[in-house]
Amino acid sequence: MLEVQTLFKRxxxxxxxxxxxxxxxxxxxxxxxxxxxxLVLSLAVDRYIEIASSPRTDGKIELISSSFPEPEVxxxxxxxxxxxxxxxxxxxxxxxxxxxxxVNFNGFNAAIHGTIPMGAGMSSSAALEVATALTxxxxxxFSLNETGAALPPTRDxxxxxxxxxxxxxxxxxxxxxxxxxxxxxxxxGLLDQISSLFGKAWHVMEIDFxxxxxxxxxxxxxxxxxxxxxxxxxxVAGDYxxxxxxxxxxxxxxxxxxxxxxxxxxxxxNKAKLTPREYECAFHVVSEIQRVIFAxxxxxxxxxxxxGQYMFQSHESSRHFLKNSVPELDLLxxxxxxQPGCLGARLTGGGFGGATINLxxxxxxxxxxxxxxxxxxxxxxxxxxxxxxxIVDGAG
Ligand code: GLA
Numbered sequence: 267m268l269e270v271q272t273l274f275k276r277x278x279x280x281x282x283x284x285x286x287x288x289x290x291x292x293x294x295x296x297x298x299x300x301x302x303x304x305l306v307l308s309l310a311v312d313r314y315i316e317i318a319s320s321p322r323t324d325g326k327i328e329l330i331s332s333s334f335p336e337p338e339v340x341x342x343x344x345x346x347x348x349x350x351x352x353x354x355x356x357x358x359x360x361x362x363x364x365x366x367x368x369v370n371f372n373g374f375n376a377a378i379h380g381t382i383p384m385g386a387g388m389s390s391s392a393a394l395e396v397a398t399a400l401t402x403x404x405x406x407x408f409s410l411n412e413t414g415a416a417l418p419p420t421r422d423x424x425x426x427x428x429x430x431x432x433x434x435x436x437x438x439x440x441x442x443x444x445x446x447x448x449x450x451x452x453x454x455g456l457l458d459q460i461s462s463l464f465g466k467a468w469h470v471m472e473i474d475f476x477x478x479x480x481x482x483x484x485x486x487x488x489x490x491x492x493x494x495x496x497x498x499x500x501x502v503a504g505d506y507x508x509x510x511x512x513x514x515x516x517x518x519x520x521x522x523x524x525x526x527x528x529x530x531x532x533x534x535x536n537k538a539k540l541t542p543r544e545y546e547c548a549f550h551v552v553s554e555i556q557r558v559i560f561a562x563x564x565x566x567x568x569x570x571x572x573x574g575q576y577m578f579q580s581h582e583s584s585r586h587f588l589k590n591s592v593p594e595l596d597l598l599x600x601x602x603x604x605q606p607g608c609l610g611a612r613l614t615g616g617g618f619g620g621a622t623i624n625l626x627x628x629x630x631x632x633x634x635x636x637x638x639x640x641x642x643x644x645x646x647x648x649x650x651x652x653x654x655x656x657i658v659d660g661a662g
Contacts, residue, residue: 267316269332274318274377277330277337282318282377284404288396288661289314290382291389291461292490292623293614294470295576296558297584300455302513302551303476303524305558307565308457309490310465311655313383315393317401319376326373327361329354333380342373345449356391359449360398363441367414371406383653386494387615391450392458395442396661403427410437430662435463436478438662453507454616465660472562476526483565485657488609489631490623492653493602493638495594497619505618509588513551516544525551550587554580574610574625578603581612581622590617594646598622601641605634624652 267285274282289310296306322328329338331353338354340346345362347355357376364371378397382390402408407418407427419428430438439459446452460473460480469482517525519539520532525548533552537545557576564572581599585591595613599622602611607630614623626634635652642650 267318270316270318270377270379273330273332273379274320274375277377278320278328278375280320282375283320284401285316285318286397286400286404286661287314287316288393288400288462289465289658290393291458291465292492292655293387293457293461294490294623294625295554295561295580295612297550297554297580297613297617298509298513298588298590299526299551299554299558300457300473300475301453301510302517302555303526304551304555305562306457306473306475307558307561308461308465308471308473309655309657310461310471310660311388311490312658313381313388313653313655315378315380315382315390315397317376317378317397319374319401319405321405322373322375324373328373328375329357329378330376331378331380333378333384342371347449353394355450356394356445357398359445360395360442361402362449363444364399364402364408364415367410367441369402369406369408369410369415371402371408374401374405376401383494383621385498385620386492387613387617387620388492389458389462389615391446392442393462393661395445396438396459396462399438399441400662410434410441412437430463432464432480435660435662436460439463453510461660463660463662465658467659468657470565470657472558476524483562485565487628488570489626489628489634490655490657491626491631491635491638492614492621492623492655493598493642493650494621494653495592495598495619496648496650497592497594505590506616509547509590512544512547516540516548519544520548526555528552530556546587546589550583553583557583570609570625574608577610577612577623577625584613584617588617592617592619595620595622597645598638598642601638601645602634605637606630607634
């Protein structure tokens, strides 16, 4: 957190009063099923968005970022997009949501520093949203309940706020998701925000999006490695929203609220009610949810070999049915498959570029990373530095 403090001091000429951070996440299994009320396995990982901040009383908010040259300045009661600083939309979107829920806050200065590669499907945007909400909580303490702002928490004798309860984490996640849906314009589900808040070191989160509950299962003993294809994925581009519409239309045509309610037999029997594209998307979602159920069983039995098979299958389903893969991601999975010690590999997150997640036996992780970097460069001409990730605690 030293860098973000230094960044703050260099720009504002004094020290920040608060520093928060929120981790990125990796979707281990369960592609595009969160907004279908399904089940997803996810991890919070040791790449973060950090925000150093201090309050100000003139109602102005001044943001700087280590990734963008220009500061962004606006008033604390007026949140408008600035096409020259789209990165600030995630901050403004959260502030807008908090404001709408009756949270009172004044201005502040904030420096943002991130170690989550952007566009790699590791949810730097959700981490920025979560870190923004936590920054406001530090500067202008508030609580959230179902309807909006509630009685603020009290600081202890050292000035520390109590950690967020699980119920409140869920409210924070919803505020951040609403920011993304309404301000940024991506109709994403709750996966990224829940993962950034609920993660636990060395554990896999099993998130049930119907009950909005999180169960934790330990997963030690294998390496989690990300291979970033370098193909930029931009969720705002509309491909993501398009998949969501197909799934919603399929659910409607099948007479259910969400595809979670559909099993493979029912889907097969009712195929004629769907357009070919709706069927493909529904087929992916319904079979992916089944895969997650089986994968949880494998995980609990410590059968990582079997677990990895579900990851490979998931990728094939995303590739052929959901069609959110790209040739570079397929290549990464195909290369990984041939590497000793690789138990599973698949695209992770929204798709249309971004990264793959690989489950690799620990003692073969180093060789895996070196080989993947070499082979990917040989085949595409592009440099790719695999990232070894550690599973960490969530924010808040
Ligand atoms: C993105 C979205 C999530 C989820 C994944 C795909 O990360 O933000 O809500 O839908 O894609 O599983």
